[in-house]
Amino acid sequence: MPTVTYAGTQVTVNDEGFFTDPAQWREDMAPLIARQEGISELTERHWQVIKFMRHEYDTKGSGPTVRVLGKTSGVSVRELYQLFPHGPAKEAAKIAGIPKPRGCV
C-alpha cells in the first residue's frame, strides 16, 4: 500500500488515493487533499458535505452515493457537483478520508 504525508503525518492510501484507515484522517488534512483534487478552498458548504460523509461512514460503514447525498445531506445533487466537480461521492469521500463508496453491482 502506498503512503502519503499530509500535514506532517504519514497515512496509507490505496492506488486511487483513498484512505485505507479512516482513523488516520484529521480535519487539517482535508484542505491538502482537496488541493490535490483541484479544489483550492474548502467552503462551509464543502465542510457540511465532508462532515456528513464522515458521519455516514461512522454509522453505516460506507460512504453514501451521490443520490443518497442529495436526499440526505441538505445539499442538492446539482450543488454537490458544483462543490465537487469530479463526482461528489468519490471526491468528497477522498477528502473526508473514507474509502471509495462501494459501487453497486
Place this chain on the structure above:
Amino acid sequence: MSKKIVVLGGGTGGTLIANRLRRMLGGSTAEIVVIDPDDDHVYQPGLLFVPFGKAEPGSLARSRHRQFRPGITFRQATVDRVDLDRNEVLLADGSPVTYDVLVVATGARLIPEETDGLTGPGWMEKIFTFYTLDGAVALRRALAEFDGGRLAVAVMDMPVKCPVAPLEFCFLADAYFRERGIRDKVDLTYVTPLDGAFTKPVCNRQLSGLLKDKGVSVITEFNTGEVDGAGGRLVSFDGREVSFDLAVVIPLHGGQSYVERSPGLGDELGFVPVDQQTLQSKARPNVFVVGDAADIPTSKAGSVAHFEGEVVARNITRYLAGEPLDGAFDGHTNCFIESGSGKALLIDFNYDTEPLTGRFPGPIGLPLLRQSRLNHLGKLAFGWLYWHVLLPGREIPGVHGRMPAAGKHLPSASR
C-alpha cells in the same frame, strides 16, 4: 398455537418464499398470507426480448395466485404502511392485517419522474424503457420505425434491476440492426454512471471488449441530471451532453412507497436494511426480506432471490421455533448475458468472489464469462425453470445456494 406469516409481494421472491415455507411448515403450525396489489406475474427476464420481436408480451405474464401451493392465501390489496410496533400491515382501505413474521418481498420500483425531464416531452415517443411491459411493447414499434441515427442506451443511476440487461440490450440491438441491414446507419452509444461497463474487473474487461467488437461507444461516469426530450439530449450533472435520436433509459430505482411510509423499516431509497447473511431486517427480528427489496450489495436479480430463498425459509422456521438463526447467504448471483446472434455468456459470483472464467456449476459445465451457444440455450431453458422450479421454491438440480468454487479459475492470491 398457529403463527401467521404475512408475505408482502407476490413476485419472484414472495412466491418462492411462500411456497418453501408452506412445504416446510404444516398447516396447523403457520398460516401464510401473500399480499399484492395485482394478479399479474410478469417474467421479467423476458422483457429484454420484447423490443426485438423475440418474445411476445402475452407469453410473459401469468396469474400470481396460480403460482402458489394449496394452503397459501392470496389477498389482492394495496399496502399503505407497516406498523412495526404493532406487528401490523395497514391496507389502503384501512383494514389491518396482523403478523407474527413479516416477509418483505416487494422488490424495486421504477421512478422515472425523479429524473428532470424524463417523463416530459418525448417520453414514450423517442424515450423509452424496456423495464416495463408497456414500455417494451412501445419500444418494439419505435425500433421497427427507426431507420438511422444515434440510439443511446442510458442507465440513470445505480442500483437497477439486472445491471447486465442494459448491456444485453446493446448487444441485441447490434444484431437487430445488422439483420435489418442498417447497422452502418445506427450509432449505438451506452451511457453509464459507472467507471466501466461493469463494476467487477475481470467481467468489465470481457464486457468492454464485447461492446468494442460490436461497435458500441461507451460513455462512462455520466450521471444524468436531465433528459431533454424536445432537444434530444441527455445532460449530466457536470454539464456534459449526449445527443440522441432514440433513447432507451433505465430509470432510477427505489423501494416501494409503502416502505417510505413505514417508520423505521427502510433506508433513504426505500430499500430495507438487513443482515447480509441472515436477511433478517435490522429494524425488527420478526421481519425478513427476500429479493430486490433488500439493501444488500448484490445484483438485484431473480437468481439472488432464488438463492436467498433457502436461507430465509430456514431462518424463519428457526425463528418461529425460538432457535438461533444459522442460515447464511453468501451473496450468490448467477446471470446469463445474452450477447446476440444466438449466443450468451454466463457469470456466477458472490459477495467475495467476482465473476471469473471457468465452468459452472463444476469443471464439466457451462462456460463462464465466454460467449457460447450453450449459454444461450441455458438462458432460454431458464424461462421454463422459472415457472416450474424457481417459483415453486425447489432446487435446480446440481445448482446450490452457495456459490461453487469448483470449475472457476480462481486467482492464486485468493485461494
